[in-house]
Amino acid sequence: xxxxxxxxxxxxxxxxxxxxxxxxxxxxxxxxxxxxxxxxxxxxxxxxxxxxxxxxxxxxxxxxxxxxxxxxxxxxxxxxxxxxxxxxxxxxxxxxxxxxxxxxxxxxxxxxxxxxxxxxxxxxxxxxxxxxxxxxxxxxxxxxxxxxxxxxxxxxxxxxxxxxxxxxxxxxxxxxxxxxxxxxxxxxxxxxxxxxxxxxxxxxxxxxxxxxxxxxxxxxxxxxxxxxxxxxxxxxxxxxxxxxxxxxxxxxxxxxxxxxxxxxxxxxxxxxxxxxxxxxxxxxxxxxxxxxxxxxxx
Amino acid sequence: xxxxxxxxxxxxxxxxxxxxxxxxxxxxxxxxxxxxxxxxxxxxxxxxxxxxxxxxxxxxxxxxxxxxxxxxxxxxxxxxxxxxxxxxxxxxxxxxxxxxxxxxxxxxxxxxxxxxxxxxxxxxxxxxxxxxxxxxxxxxxxxxxxxxxxxxxxxxxxxxxxx
Numbered sequence: 001x002x003x004x005x006x007x008x009x010x011x012x013x014x015x016x017x018x019x020x021x022x023x024x025x026x027x028x029x030x031x032x033x034x035x036x037x038x039x040x041x042x043x044x045x046x047x048x049x050x051x052x053x054x055x056x057x058x059x060x061x062x063x064x065x066x067x068x069x070x071x072x073x074x075x076x077x078x079x080x081x082x083x084x085x086x087x088x089x090x091x092x093x094x095x096x097x098x099x100x101x102x103x104x105x106x107x108x109x110x111x112x113x114x115x116x117x118x119x120x121x122x123x124x125x126x127x128x129x130x131x132x133x134x135x136x137x138x139x140x141x142x143x144x145x146x147x148x149x150x151x152x153x154x155x156x157x158x159x160x161x162x163x164x165x166x167x168x169x170x171x172x173x174x175x176x177x178x179x180x181x182x183x184x185x186x187x188x189x190x191x192x193x194x195x196x197x198x199x200x201x202x203x204x205x206x207x208x209x210x211x212x213x214x215x216x217x218x219x220x221x222x223x224x225x226x227x228x229x230x231x232x233x234x235x236x237x238x239x240x241x242x243x244x245x246x247x248x249x250x251x252x253x254x255x256x257x258x259x260x261x262x263x264x265x266x267x268x269x270x271x272x273x274x275x276x277x278x279x280x281x282x283x284x285x286x287x288x289x290x291x292x293x294x295x296x297x298x
Numbered sequence: 299x300x301x302x303x304x305x306x307x308x309x310x311x312x313x314x315x316x317x318x319x320x321x322x323x324x325x326x327x328x329x330x331x332x333x334x335x336x337x338x339x340x341x342x343x344x345x346x347x348x349x350x351x352x353x354x355x356x357x358x359x360x361x362x363x364x365x366x367x368x369x370x371x372x373x374x375x376x377x378x379x380x381x382x383x384x385x386x387x388x389x390x391x392x393x394x395x396x397x398x399x400x401x402x403x404x405x406x407x408x409x410x411x412x413x414x415x416x417x418x419x420x421x422x423x424x425x426x427x428x429x430x431x432x433x434x435x436x437x438x439x440x441x442x443x444x445x446x447x448x449x450x451x452x453x454x455x456x457x458x459x460x461x
Contacts (some may be wrong), residue, residue: 011332011396014394018441033340043311097363173433191434191436288448
């Protein structure tokens with residue numbers, strides 16, 4: 001396990017509300033640090049554009065102003081919204097970035113002052129209109145939160161930044177959303193869904209992306225902190241298992257974990273459609289994995 | 299073409315032998331990212347830093363042009379984090395770098411209970427998670443403690459370091 005990780009620089013910064021790790025193999029450390037700096041800048045940019053918490057972000061701007069009015073956004077935000085819309089369509093509404101409304105109502109996201117208390121934010125992702133030249137408009141009142149894909153997208157952007165800066169082997173981990181490129185294989189562990197200090201080695205990652213979703217641990221309170229909502233039913237999903245998905249881009253891996261979280265093993269056809277692999281880790285250590293043909297117990 | 303259709307098939311590797319679930323009890327793992335010297339070079343490349351003597355829990359260095367490099371530790375529920383904060387001469391935050399991250403969960407008690415749980419089922423992994431770097435995927439860990447630590451240092455800066 002250790003052999004593949006020699007001669008690397010690994011750095012970590014607090015970003016996206018979590019810890020973002022960037023590792024590169026290098027021959028020349030100055031170049032490596034320059035590339036890593038560029039990767040962090042890329043993540044920081046996504047953080048600044050797409051944070052729901054930050055009232056100055058583009059997402060907050062859309063949430064406060066875009067109903068019935070077109071707002072200009074960055075190429076990046078436009079791209080992520082485009083992906084979100086496509087995912088919404090192809091998952092029949094399971095993946096829906098407008099569940100922000102329910103998350104705010106349940107104090108899982110901040111109640112910004114620009115949200116109207118009495119207003120019903122009933123719009124769905126298909127009510128987001130993407131207009132030419134990166135303009136966006138909401139056709140119905142809605143709140144969007146890119147928490148389900150922005151972290152994955154940030155990882156993809158960081159990977160691009162490393163490659164642009166001449167790195168041949170690199171790895172980015174943003175709080176569990178991971179992607180690697182190059183010849184290196186990176187062994188990945190997932191946290192046990194009930195006992196997070198226990199790690200389960202799950203895959204060896206080479207030139208692909210991997211993301212995990214689970215409900216948060218609140219041992220002290222003796223319950224699971226639920227953060228996942230099915231876009232169709234608008235109901236919370238108090239699943240006891242964790243879901244990991246492996247795909248070519250981290251945005252896709254990140255987004256598909258939410259879909260598998262909602263559908264469980266019924267997600268098979270969607271996973272096939274997206275060319276993705278998935279793991280479901282149960283608290284009793286049963287691990288189910290899906291790889292192309294069907295679900296098997298590992 | 300659909301933007302989501304460009305993803306191709308990829309090889310699939312499982313770490314463990316099929317049929318055997320490997321579970322690794324981690325008596326607290328650690329990742330070291332940067333030494334003090336490396337963090338200083340990363341945040342203030344090419345600058346000379348002079349340590350400032352004091353009784354604070356943070357260690358402080360001053361750059362030639364009036365910036366500061368501050369070393370601090372924060373303790374979360376399960377983690378101990380050492381980080382470095384660079385402050386520009388104008389008092390703005392220049393950079394934050396995590397220097398090491400250690401996770402510990404009172405393992406002596408739990409490890410026993412944990413192991414008992416898997417007698418006959420667990421194949422002891424060949425991985426040594428104490429020595430090797432661990433890449434972890436899982437429910438997102440919050441960096442709140444570091445953010446609060448940085449706020450504390452910026453207060454300290456206003457009160458004691460700023461001219």
